[in-house]
Amino acid sequence: MKVALTGLPGAGKSLVGRLLADELGIPFLDLDDEVSREAGSEPARLIDSLGLDAFRSLEHRILTRVSGEHDGLLALGGGSLDDPRNAQLLREWRLIWLRPSLTTLVRRLSGDDSRPLLRGNLAARLDDINLRRRPIFSRLAEASFEAETEASEVARLVGRYVQEVEWVGPGVLWGRGSRHHLARFAPGRAAAVIAQPVTQHWSEEIRRALPEVPILAFDDHEDKKTLDSVRSLYGWAAQQAFDRTTTVFAVGGGVTVDVVGFLAATYLRGLPLVDVPTTLLAAVDAGIGGKVGVDLPEGKNLVGAFHTPRITVVDPEFWASLPTSVLADAMAEIVKAALLEGDSALEALEEMAWPATPEDLEPVARRAVAVKMAIVEADPKEEAERTYLNLGHTVGHALEQATGYQMSHGHAVAIGLSAILRFGAPQGRADGLVRRVEQLLLRFGLPIYADIPPEQLMQPMGLDKKRSDGAKRLVLLERPGHPYLAAANDADLRRLAEQMVRD
Ligand SMILES: NC(=O)c1ccc[n+]([C@@H]2O[C@H](COP(=O)([O-])OP(=O)(O)OC[C@H]3O[C@@H](n4cnc5c(N)ncnc54)[C@H](O)[C@@H]3O)[C@@H](O)[C@H]2O)c1
Numbered sequence: 001m002k003v004a005l006t007g008l009p010g011a012g013k014s015l016v017g018r019l020l021a022d023e024l025g026i027p028f029l030d031l032d033d034e035v036s037r038e039a040g041s042e043p044a045r046l047i048d049s050l051g052l053d054a055f056r057s058l059e060h061r062i063l064t065r066v067s068g069e070h071d072g073l074l075a076l077g078g079g080s081l082d083d084p085r086n087a088q089l090l091r092e093w094r095l096i097w098l099r100p101s102l103t104t105l106v107r108r109l110s111g112d113d114s115r116p117l118l119r120g121n122l123a124a125r126l127d128d129i130n131l132r133r134r135p136i137f138s139r140l141a142e143a144s145f146e147a148e149t150e151a152s153e154v155a156r157l158v159g160r161y162v163q164e165v166e167w168v169g170p171g172v173l174w175g176r177g178s179r180h181h182l183a184r185f186a187p188g189r190a191a192a193v194i195a196q197p198v199t200q201h202w203s204e205e206i207r208r209a210l211p212e213v214p215i216l217a218f219d220d221h222e223d224k225k226t227l228d229s230v231r232s233l234y235g236w237a238a239q240q241a242f243d244r245t246t247t248v249f250a251v252g253g254g255v256t257v258d259v260v261g262f263l264a265a266t267y268l269r270g271l272p273l274v275d276v277p278t279t280l281l282a283a284v285d286a287g288i289g290g291k292v293g294v295d296l297p298e299g300k301n302l303v304g305a306f307h308t309p310r311i312t313v314v315d316p317e318f319w320a321s322l323p324t325s326v327l328a329d330a331m332a333e334i335v336k337a338a339l340l341e342g343d344s345a346l347e348a349l350e351e352m353a354w355p356a357t358p359e360d361l362e363p364v365a366r367r368a369v370a371v372k373m374a375i376v377e378a379d380p381k382e383e384a385e386r387t388y389l390n391l392g393h394t395v396g397h398a399l400e401q402a403t404g405y406q407m408s409h410g411h412a413v414a415i416g417l418s419a420i421l422r423f424g425a426p427q428g429r430a431d432g433l434v435r436r437v438e439q440l441l442l443r444f445g446l447p448i449y450a451d452i453p454p455e456q457l458m459q460p461m462g463l464d465k466k467r468s469d470g471a472k473r474l475v476l477l478e479r480p481g482h483p484y485l486a487a488a489n490d491a492d493l494r495r496l497a498e499q500m501v502r503d
């Protein structure tokens with residue numbers, strides 16, 4: 001486990017760090033001690049003798065080594081994150097921010113004049129450093145702790161947190177019960193938008209997890225994924241006097257995550273976003289990768305942005321209240337992810353119990369998340385391989401639009417996957433993979449055909465966003481784990497639409 005503590009001077013990074021390392025049973029390292037050991041002098045003296053810039057270069061060199069070698073707890077220097085290169089070094093670390101109040105810091109540090117950056121008027125110097133570093137800590141730290149109390153108590157709280165909430169990758173956290181830690185993800189002002197059906201089951205717990213945070217219940221039917229809904233959220237944001245530092249929590253399924261994400265992407269040119277996906281589909285798909293947006297009458301997801309959540313936190317316990325049909329919807333995207341990953345992922349789905357409990361679902365969901373994260377990391381702006389995630393979505397999105405969003409996204413994707421596999425299969429409908437995937441989808445209670453005349457899909461398919469330079473592109477599958485792109489003309493699209501109709 002790689003955990004780094006950051007915070008202002010006096011926050012308790014070294015003291016808490018040592019206790020926390022003990023508690024977690026992992027080795028402890030203090031970056032300031034490493035610097036002293038290697039340079040033969042303490043950081044304070046080095047800043048005086050070398051100047052701040054030379055000290056930062058030295059610190060960066062040592063952190064380059066330490067961040068690679070050390071596996072355990074690391075207490076950073078107060079200004080280590082001033083250097084953006086250090087943030088990059090710590091990308092795979094869990095960064096925890098200890099943030100006692102300035103009053104507490106002044107009390108702890110008065111009388112200590114060893115710190116060159118704090119000489120003079122201590123309160124004023126701390127205030128200045130705090131104003132400069134706070135935005136950096138807010139952006140980079142995974143979670144923050146007020147850290148006013150005894151070091152042992154702070155160590156206990158942080159210890160519980162890192163054990164209950166697992167780090168899956170940069171910005172993605174996972175854990176049963178992680179919903180109880182939501183306040184840790186908003187170091188200052190915050191507001192939460194929660195899908196209405198979610199409030200019915202979870203509002204008390206969320207209220208407890210986010211005390212004093214204004215909460216808005218959002219009517220999240222797919223036909224509410226519109227600019228009108230965004231407009232009314234802007235109104236609420238203005239009423240609540242959001243500022244650039246207000247963290248927005250999006251708590252709900254894919255619709256909520258898309259719409260609230262778009263609010264966060266655009267209000268005041270961008271606010272910090274925390275996604276709390278409460279459907280399985282949002283956990284494995286919509287909550288990962290930073291695509292946010294809304295539908296237009298002319299087509300699905302036509303207006304949007306890339307706005308990566310600061311944190312996406314998945315609590316599988318939310319799935320317990322999902323209707324079976326909504327769980328099944330997610331299986332369509334999970335089958336898609338398995339098709340992109342390869343044969344063994346499909347086998348895992350074939351072996352999974354159905355109906356499935358959250359415990360059954362967790363391993364396959366984690367796998368689907370890993371597939372999506374890897375693709376998004378390689379191509380965040382969908383210029384190349386991210387397009388593969390649209391497997392099955394050309395017909396899928398067209399079906400949603402053609403049915404006036406009465407067909408769920410998961411159902412549409414299940415039909416879309418079946419259609420594209422039939423379309424691309426050498427032996428058409430009799431192809432082994434086609435049969436295999438159809439069986440899998442049917443087992444999850446998903447449809448593989450639609451009773452809609454294929455002509456009704458032509459116009460929606462023509463507007464599909466996957467067009468590039470005027471050519472329509474389809475994502476096809478050579479075999480599991482091997483997607484590829486192919487140009488499609490109108491006749492191809494017609495033949496594709498025909499594949500969704502039963503023979
Ligand atoms: N941005 C992306 O990358 C991306 C990826 C995939 C899908 N999507 C979008 O996601 C949407 C589909 O998402 P979805 O399937 O989550 O649908 P959804 O958001 O409509 O949720 C389905 C229903 O379940 C309810 N619900 C949510 N959590 C619940 C819980 N824990 N208990 C009980 N009920 C709960 C919701 O309120 C809703 O009524 C589509 O609009 C799709 O376009 C976006």
Ligand SMILES: [Zn+2]
Pocket residue numbers: 285333393409413
């Ligand atoms: Zn989808």
